[in-house]
Amino acid sequence: MCLAIPGKIITVTGEGSLSRMGQVDFGGIQKDVNLAYVPEAKVGDYVIVHVGFALSTVDESEANAVFEYLRQMDDLLELKEGGP
Amino acid sequence: MKPGTEFAPACPIPIRQYPRVLLAHGGGGTLMHELLEKMFFSAFGEAPAEGRHDAAVLPFPAGRLAFTTDSYVVRPLFFPGGDIGAMAVHGTVNDLAMSGARPLWLSAAFILEEGLPMETLWRVVNSMREAAERSGVRIVTGDTKVVDAGKGDGLFINTAGIGVIEHALVIAPGSVRTGDAVLLSGDLGRHGMAIMSVREGLEFQGRIESDSAPVSDLVRQLLAAGVEIHCLRDLTRGGLASALHEIAEAARRRIIIDEKAVPVREDVHAACELLGLDPLQVACEGRFVAFVPAKEADMALRVLRQHEGGAGAGRIGAVEDGHPPLVVLKNAIGASRILDMPSGEQLPRIC
Amino acid sequence: MKYLDEYRDGAKAREYARQIVRVTTRPWAIMEVCGGQTHAIVKFGIDELLPRFITLIHGPGCPVCVTPLELIDKAIEIAARPAVIFCSFGDMLRVPGSASDLLSVKAGGGDVRMVYSPLDAVKLAAQNPSREVVFFAVGFETTAPATAMAAHQAAEQGVKNFSLLVAHVLAPPAMEALLASPECRVQGFLAAGHVCAVMGCAEYEPIAAKYRVPIVVTGFEPLDILQGLLMCVRQLEEGRAEVENQYVRVVRPQGNEHARALIRRVFEVVPRQWRGLGEIPASGLRLRSQYEALDAEKRFGLANRNTAEPAECLSGLVLQGRIKPAECPAFGQACAPEHPLGAPMVSSEGACAAYYRYRNHALAAEPAK
Numbered sequence: 001m002c003l004a005i006p007g008k009i010i011t012v013t014g015e016g017s018l019s020r021m022g023q024v025d026f027g028g029i030q031k032d033v034n035l036a037y038v039p040e041a042k043v044g045d046y047v048i049v050h051v052g053f054a055l056s057t058v059d060e061s062e063a064n065a066v067f068e069y070l071r072q073m074d075d076l077l078e079l080k081e082g083g084p
Numbered sequence: 085m086k087p088g089t090e091f092a093p094a095c096p097i098p099i100r101q102y103p104r105v106l107l108a109h110g111g112g113g114t115l116m117h118e119l120l121e122k123m124f125f126s127a128f129g130e131a132p133a134e135g136r137h138d139a140a141v142l143p144f145p146a147g148r149l150a151f152t153t154d155s156y157v158v159r160p161l162f163f164p165g166g167d168i169g170a171m172a173v174h175g176t177v178n179d180l181a182m183s184g185a186r187p188l189w190l191s192a193a194f195i196l197e198e199g200l201p202m203e204t205l206w207r208v209v210n211s212m213r214e215a216a217e218r219s220g221v222r223i224v225t226g227d228t229k230v231v232d233a234g235k236g237d238g239l240f241i242n243t244a245g246i247g248v249i250e251h252a253l254v255i256a257p258g259s260v261r262t263g264d265a266v267l268l269s270g271d272l273g274r275h276g277m278a279i280m281s282v283r284e285g286l287e288f289q290g291r292i293e294s295d296s297a298p299v300s301d302l303v304r305q306l307l308a309a310g311v312e313i314h315c316l317r318d319l320t321r322g323g324l325a326s327a328l329h330e331i332a333e334a335a336r337r338r339i340i341i342d343e344k345a346v347p348v349r350e351d352v353h354a355a356c357e358l359l360g361l362d363p364l365q366v367a368c369e370g371r372f373v374a375f376v377p378a379k380e381a382d383m384a385l386r387v388l389r390q391h392e393g394g395a396g397a398g399r400i401g402a403v404e405d406g407h408p409p410l411v412v413l414k415n416a417i418g419a420s421r422i423l424d425m426p427s428g429e430q431l432p433r434i435c
Numbered sequence: 436m437k438y439l440d441e442y443r444d445g446a447k448a449r450e451y452a453r454q455i456v457r458v459t460t461r462p463w464a465i466m467e468v469c470g471g472q473t474h475a476i477v478k479f480g481i482d483e484l485l486p487r488f489i490t491l492i493h494g495p496g497c498p499v500c501v502t503p504l505e506l507i508d509k510a511i512e513i514a515a516r517p518a519v520i521f522c523s524f525g526d527m528l529r530v531p532g533s534a535s536d537l538l539s540v541k542a543g544g545g546d547v548r549m550v551y552s553p554l555d556a557v558k559l560a561a562q563n564p565s566r567e568v569v570f571f572a573v574g575f576e577t578t579a580p581a582t583a584m585a586a587h588q589a590a591e592q593g594v595k596n597f598s599l600l601v602a603h604v605l606a607p608p609a610m611e612a613l614l615a616s617p618e619c620r621v622q623g624f625l626a627a628g629h630v631c632a633v634m635g636c637a638e639y640e641p642i643a644a645k646y647r648v649p650i651v652v653t654g655f656e657p658l659d660i661l662q663g664l665l666m667c668v669r670q671l672e673e674g675r676a677e678v679e680n681q682y683v684r685v686v687r688p689q690g691n692e693h694a695r696a697l698i699r700r701v702f703e704v705v706p707r708q709w710r711g712l713g714e715i716p717a718s719g720l721r722l723r724s725q726y727e728a729l730d731a732e733k734r735f736g737l738a739n740r741n742t743a744e745p746a747e748c749l750s751g752l753v754l755q756g757r758i759k760p761a762e763c764p765a766f767g768q769a770c771a772p773e774h775p776l777g778a779p780m781v782s783s784e785g786a787c788a789a790y791y792r793y794r795n796h797a798l799a800a801e802p803a804k
Contacts, residue, residue, distance in 0.1 A: 002469065002574075002575065002577035002578070002627065002628075004632075005354075005358055005436070005439060006437065008437070018588070026355075026357070026358055027350045027351055027353060027354030027357075028290055028349075028350050028354055029281070029288050029289065029292065029358065030288060031289070031358065034552075037580055038693075039693065046437070048632060048685050050577055050629060051552045051553065051574075052551060052554055052555070053580060053581045055577065055629065056632040056685050056686070056687070056691060058685060059684050059685070062683040062684040063684050065683050066658045066659065066662050066681075069665075070451060070454070073454045077454075077457060285549050286549065286550075350436065353436065354436050359525075360525075415479060416445030417445045417448045417449065417479055417480060417484065418445060418480075419480020419481070419483040419484065420483075424791070424792045431528055431529065432526075
């Protein structure tokens, strides 16, 4: 229900207020986004944007979790099946 | 401003006197005469051969005649990379090229809204002059009507075009054969997303410009190289999906497309993701698909890639037997889905 | 695009599919709640990769599809009034009401405008002081923070000519309502990742415990959905019923406190009619009394009305996951994107439109891959 895409914060204005705004870059296009809900997000951070609002920051340390899990599953199965 | 147009002549209609189009400018009297003389004729040149009459009388070369028409209602009138005038010329030139014709002459009919700034009209007319020069065609006849304010949304243009077919090929869906290669002349979605970028309520910033351009020269190169072209179709409203769907239906065959082979620029891809649109359904204005025998695909691509407008050309799929006619997309995951005909205007979504 | 395209890797997707095949020993029925997930599943053909033991049931997570008929009719009535600028998300424009839709109102001369964000509507109101600007606030908890901010800003800035037609719905009550039905076949859930980015994961714990169903908070790209499915199937095979988070790069367990604070300030929870599902208690949002002045229903004095959905439309059964779109007699015949009978055929998130667009029943009937 929620088309939200990741973008990188380029600029921030209106610090400390509910109208904190930023220019966010999505793969080469930019849009003004309301950053009030992610007060900790700063220039260079990636945020998830839905209808003009950043709802969450992308935790870059978790970005590989999807690939890690797959690797773990492979290892798990190799163990079960008694090695390669 | 596009490169090469740093110096544009000033509007020839005295702006201080007539800053906006009036009903009288369409009325057939002196004001209309002045509009025609100073603006249209000075931009498009005198009608050839026999001066100005109700019809342009033209010397017709030997061969088959191709004839097409289209109307242009785009909003806004000016957008990154183009405007309604350039579109109106390129679009009709391209329709002629798609039947393998060499475009020769265009007509241009304008419906103007009372109150349209004269400067706007001049910019559009100038743009058409440039586009005509670029496309190697002349605008030889036309018409102007002015409607009451509130009834016209600014400006509409209709162009009709005449071209000559100087070869023996029948370039049409009926000539498509099983096993044909499907070629695409370049990346998708620039025009549609350029329009979106300036559309009220959806605007975004970036470098996406319309790909509005004539493709007639690319077709001429293919013909000159002796490529046995079976079918051509330019991608306009409805994008690649629409064009392929129409051809599959008309040729009564299946078209299988490899999604990985379809080029989309990163920023166009991002804009589509932002608005929830499918790049395969987004309008282009300077792109076409070509159906050629598989063994000629490589040669055709070499020819296209040598030319400015075809640098991004590639092979995207093939024609197969099958009923009912379908367009099937094979994606990176290895799954197949039907590429359906877009229904109505694509609407950006939230969910 | 970074943090998007890498999760569409074909080779990794096939690997995930192989893992799912390896761990599945029995048939399982799993529901993906969110319309965005349905869209991705059908668009990328994810269900084609799954073993036939796994049945995917498409959930009611398409706010466009579940917005009650009555509210669509009210929207149409307001939009048709002179001097009103009616603002809406694109996907609401074609949703059929009882007799019309917003695009038809536009064709008839109504000033109906598509916006990307509710803040665009507030801006329009400030720019057009002599017009009444109304925003159709549709969406789940993901969108409620945006509407809340629009309400807050309009109130703060004293924008008097702005109002909201509120149609927000909440995901967990819908899941509970489905689970409470005796015909419910759903054994596990992929919860809506972006809803949880706002609300956190805690409210799913009591549901998982009460109904003994695994709930995996899942993202929207093919690898997210496949990982979510793998995590869910593993729970089912192991007899677990826990809340897990697949979408760790975006969802924090506590969600977004700032967003929830403003939602609480602006809205209160009320019962809501869901198109195709009936009334579900505590499943909708309404403006609190201190924001009453922004309520379009009150401002335009709209009476409640009785509405009836077309009899041939089985969207209720589709939304409950009891039938697949292709099993509806009207699918592809009386009901198609050009002439939809119900909302799931209009919105490209709706199960029916997603099926129609990306999977033709003719192709599906052909001998397998």
